[in-house]
Each structure stands twice: as structure tokens, then as C-alpha cells.
Amino acid sequence: MLVVAALGGNALLRRGQALTADNQRRNARLAAGALARIVRAGHDLVITHGNGPQVGLLALQALSHGPEEVYPLDVMGAETEGMIGYLIEQELENALGHDRTVATLLTQVRVDPGDPAFATPTKFVGPVYDRERAEALAGRHGWSIARDGDHWRRVVPSPAPLDIPDLKVIRQLLVHGTIVICAGGGGIPVVARPGGALTGIEAVIDKDAASALLADMLGADGMLLLTDVDGVERDFGTDRATRIEAMTPDEAAALDLPQGSMGPKVAAACQFARVEGRWAGIGRLESAFDVLQGHAGTRISMTPATPRRG
Secondary structure, eight states, rough: EEEEEOOOOGGGGOOOOOOOHHHHHHHHHHHHHHHHHHHHTTTEEEEEEHHHHHHHHHHHHHHHTTOOOOOOHHHHHHHHHHHHHHHHHHHHHHHHTTSSOOEEEEEEEEEOOOOOOGOOOEEEEEEOOHHHHHHHHHHHOOOOEETTTTEEEEEEEOOOBBTTTHHHHHHHHEEEETTEEGGGGGGGEEOOOOSSOOOESOOOOOOHHHHHHHHHTTOOOOOOOESSSSSSETTTTTTTEEOOOEOOHHHHHTTHHHHHTTTHHHHHHHHSSSSOOOEEEEEGGGHHHHHTTTHHHHEEESOOOOOOOO
């Protein structure tokens, strides 16, 4: 079975943890241990991951180095893909006793320059500022800014992913039995010029949407969206909240879910699972193998079977 596992931000940074190299290494080791069980069970694996905190740190470092020089988001996305991929790759190789090849691929994801998202930037990136500082930076660099709680931050477009130009490379690696780490942070956003050449663009692609597109284009059997909660809950945020064990894409789409957290994951799961024979599972990272087997988390498919016990 070919499985695409999308690691949430908790893969390298637990809630409330400082963004240190030691913390990220430690969490990458825990993630690798959970994913190694899937590989040892005989499944082929493609891994994606988030990169929000890491991009924020890079943006802050760049501004402190040269306030007048802002690094492009596509370049920062590539840098974080390499750094996070390295940690996961090495820890997974160690967890598997170096019995399987593992490769990290910087992955371009093409978007439409005419996507309506470019007219209404909504995705927060980078550090927080007071309003005066945010407005000064916005004027200097041409940023869009918005209030984020008590502070202000830069906002950028989040266009829908359309294509993965590096898909042929991913397929070639899979043919040779390699575990592939790719499309980190939603991939590096690029657009096609009139002659077909690709160039980076200032945007952030939703990592779950990119993972669903990747799983679809690879013809994966299943997709795991791994985070730090047990699964999708009915009556979320109330004392009546209960985990939903299985549902169809239509049932999932009818739920009222937080757009900042579970909403995008369920939307991506529905997008992938609307094909007979496919399934998507949402659950805790440390329970990845149990989510795959239907023993934990929430499973979404066209004909959801009653999750197995035991």
C-alpha cells in the first residue's frame, strides 16, 4: 500500500515549545519512530510536513541581519524544506537501521497567478509587530498586514495547488523503494511564465491541500493527516465533544470545524477520499500506525467500515 503521511506542525515543535534545534531534533526522532512502524509493516511511504514556525524564524533572522532586505518566501520555503527534511530523513534512517533509502526532495508546486487568493492575502507569516512597526514595514516592502490577536503581522496569498512539476522524480524514487520526504510546507510556490519557465512567487500553499494533491497524483491508497489530537470531534469545544470514528466525505463536509486547525485537514481528506477505494485518516502522530489500521483517529472514505477493535 502506498501511503502519504502529512505531518502537522507538532512533528518538530510541540505546543508551547521553544523553536530550538534540540527540540526539533527530539520531535523528529519521535515522528520517525511512529512512521517506521508503517514502513516495517510493508507499506511504501511519502512524507510531507509543515514549516510555519521555521519560516517565521528565518524571516525574523533575515530582518535582524538586514532590515532593508527581505528574503523571498519561495527561497525561505526551500530553506526550511531542506532543514526539516534533513532532520526527518536522518532520524527515519536511524529508526529503520538504515535498511531503507530515504530522500528529501525540494518540491516545486505550481499555482495559478490568476488565483483569487492573490487579491485577498490571508495567510499570516513571519514575526509579530506593533501596529506602527507593521505599517512602516508594509510601506517599505509593499506588504499586506492584518491584526493577529493583540499584534500585527504580514499576510500573504494562499493559492490552491494545481500541479507538482517534480512528480516524475518522486515516482522514480518510489520505484526504487525509497521513502520520499517532499512538498514540505505545501511546497515551493511557483508560477509558469508564458514560455513555460517556472519562477517563484510570494505565497504560501496550504500544506494539507498540497498533500492531498500529491496523494491524488501519485495514486496513493491512503492518506494520513497526523497532528496532536485524537481525531475529528463532534460538538468540538464543548463538554459533549466526542471523537468521530468514521464518516463519508459528505458527512465530513457538513461539519462546522475551526478553519485555523481541523478545517483544512478535513477539507484535504475529503478531496482525496472522494474516490472509491481510497481513505484518509486523521489522528495523533504517535498513533500513526493505529490510524492507518483503523484502530484510532477518524477515517474518511466513500464507504466507511466500522473501525476494527483490538
